[in-house]
Amino acid sequence: MTRFDYAVLVFYFGYMLAISWVFRKFVTNISDYFRGGGKAVWWMVGGSAFMAAFSAWTFTGAASKAYLDGWPVMAIFVANAVGFVLNAVFFAPRFRQTRVITSVEAIRQRFGAVSEQVMMWLQIPLSTLQAAIHLNALGVFFAAIFGLDLTWTLLVTGVVVLVMTLLGGSWAVLAADFIQVLILMPVCAAVTVLALLRLGGWDGFVAGLPVAHLNLGEIFTKEFLGLWCTAMLLKQIISTNNLFEAGRYLSVKDSRHARWAGYLGAGLFVVGIFIWFLPPMAARALQIDLAAIFPTLKSPDEASFIAISQVVMPVGMLGLLVSGIFAATMSGMDSGLNKNAGFFVKNFYQPLFRPQATERQLLRVGRLATFVLGVLVISIAIRMAEIKELGLFLMMQRVSILIGVPVTVPLLLGLVIRHTPPWSAWSTVLVGFFGSMVVGQFFTPEWGAALFNHPLPLDAASREYWIQGFQFFANVILASTWFIGTKLFWSRCAPEHRAQVDAFFTQMTTPVDFDREEGAANANDTQQSSAVGWLSFAYGVFVCLLAFIPNPLVGRLAFLGCGGTVVLIGVLLIRSGRPLKA
Known part of the structure; x- marks a missing residue:
């Protein structure tokens, strides 16, 4: 990376901290801290749910699969899109209609206290370990490719996520995830367009690939490929539509916003299928010698997305892409910290030790739990630093x-x-x-x-x-x-359990009327739009200014296109956040 790319990374991490500082004022109670008070609008929740559904594995392990075998890896992400459509059509409104602060509370309402504790104590250590694995894998990957110090990469990334989550809670997570979508998607789209241009267009792209890479008919001829694609479809549907994932939609304002959030997540995954996996296939079509470029990697094909980016992107834009890959891992880590801290406070500490605790006391314990979990994730990731092999990604699958x-x-x-x-x-x-x-x-x-x-x-x-x-x-x-x-x-079953289950299903199928249940005066839609709009506008202007970096015309236009997209969305949000004139 050049000095311009490093400057972009420094700006990015500072910008993430600024988001948490802006949204700290949105947190006034434990509900705000763990689920945005159930006030968040659809576009913020949909963007956050989308970002939390994938990680840096998409740009490394999954990109490797696209580089080596072509289209089959896309089945996982088609399945994600289908899963989010089912969210929108059926599950997302019902998740919001449980009217709980944490998803484990909904598990207690459905299955009772024993299942609540079993599921919670399965989820907290597993998701903490998973976050550490993602963070470690990210650090190992970037250390091998760019020569970044592994320990410092893990520390800086982990500390930024921890501070951001501590200050702004779920509000900072939601806002950061949405803005990270605005950063990541245009940059990946730019990589895709520039890669196709380098190959002379679609015809050159197809001509450079092995025939099997785009041969959908292989699903009927390749050994067990049809079995795997069907399994991935059902797996992703299950993983996006269960009570643990209810947490994605507990922060949304009402049932209607929950539905729109699901559709937004589905749409973003449809776009992602193309802009995430055409670039590594383009690296194959260009016959880039990955082993020569990345001699320290055990599996150089896992750097195929980075390799094509280095070849086609203008100076400075690689920093934006690396920021986006960091964002993919940070999103899972920050939402995991916030969610797990919520489980601990609302489903263990309060009911078993301090049922009469005040909001201020619970908020203090929530931040303490977030801090402890964050330190654990960073510590485990650093202890795993001796793991140098990226076969880790297959293990995670x-x-x-x-x-x-x-x-x-x-x-x-x-x-x-x-x-x-x-x-x-x-x-x-x-x-x-x-x-x-x-x-x-x-x-x-x-x-x-x-x-x-x-x-x-x-x-x-x-x-x-x-x-x-x-x-x-x-x-x-x-x-x-x-x-x-x-x-x-x-x-x-005892009559009490039967009554509890009936009450759960009755509530889950009753639409949320925010104005009646929370009061119209408690809505903060305009504040959300204004805050995120100005933050987006600022980042978009920064990206546009990168067009002054010495680059060919197409490179400067790429910066203006990416930055202009973010600026435009920021302006639209600012306008929607203005109070209506009488």
């Missing part, structure tokens, strides 16, 4: 299937199947974990090849398609069968 699926299946089925006992959720998790341990040991890719008469040996891609696809379906079938089977015990 498998862990999401082996551990994530058993947890999320009952939290999805519990939203559509009413009559199950209180132990149905946590027992399904135990059954699913047991199934995860057994399935991988006995049902190997070779077993699958023999079952379907596929020739041996299988290549590495086919083996991975089988492992992920079969284990996913085995886990879903086993966990679903158990959960549905617990309906047989509904008649033995």
Whole structure:
């Protein structure tokens, strides 16, 4: 990176801290801190939900898959878009209509206190570890590519996220995520356009790729590819539509805004499919020697997105792209810190130790919990620094299937199947974990090849398609069968549990009327639009000024296009935030 790129990174981190400083005034109570007081407008929630749904893995591990094999990795992100559409059509309004501060509170209402504690103490350590893995992987990746000091990269990124979350809580998370969307998407679009121009247009892009990279018909001929694509579709639907993910929409103003937020997330994923994966395929078409450029990486193909960016982007824009990749990891970390601190305070500390605690006391404990969790994430990431291999990304994909699926299946089925006992959720998790341990040991890719008469040996891609696809379906079938089977015990449930479940479903299907429930005077739509609008305008102007960096005309136009887009959105938000004249 050049000195201009480093200057952009420094500005970016300072800008993120400025966002938290602006939005600290929005936090007056524990509801504001953990869910934006249930006042956030749709575009802010939709942008935040979108950013929290992916990480730097998209630009490294997933980009590697696009570079090596072409279109199949897009199936995961098509599935994300479908999952968000289902959010919008059905689940998002119902999540908001639970009217809780944390999603684990909704789990208690649906399944009782035991499932609440089991799910919470599964989620906090797992998501803390996941955040540390993402942070460590990001640091290792950038240390290898740009020569950045690993420890300092982890410290600076972690501390910025921690300070931002401490000061502004969920409001800072929502605003930062939305503005990061405005930064990331135009820059990725610029990379895509510049890469296609370098190849002479679409025809040159297609001509430079192996035929299989764009051959959708392979889903019917490639060993286990159809199984894997179907598994990824259902996996992402489950992962975006369960009670843990209710937290995405608890901050939104009402049922209508929740629906719009879901559609926005879906639309952004549709766009992302193209601007995230055409560039690494363009790197393949240009026949860039990745091993020569990144000799320290065990898997140089995982740097394909960075490689094509270095080739086609003007001086200074790589800093914007790196900022966007940092943003993808920071988004998951900041929302995770805020969410986990909320779980601890509202679902453990307050009900078990301080039921009469004041808002000020809970807010203080919430910030303390955020600080402790943030320090843990940074410390674990630094301790993992000896892990130099980016095979970590593949491991994360498998862990999401082996551990994530058993947890999320009952939290999805519990939203559509009413009559199950209180132990149905946590027992399904135990059954699913047991199934995860057994399935991988006995049902190997070779077993699958023999079952379907596929020739041996299988290549590495086919083996991975089988492992992920079969284990996913085995886990879903086993966990679903158990959960549905617990309906047989509904008649033995206590009347209190039956009444509690009926009350949960009644509330979940009752639309939120913000003016009646919260009071029209408590809405702050104009303040949100104005604050985010001015912040967006400022960043857009900064990007436009980068056009003065010595670059060819097309490079200067790329800066003006990216910056102008952000400025335009900022102006529109500022105008919408002005009070209406009488």
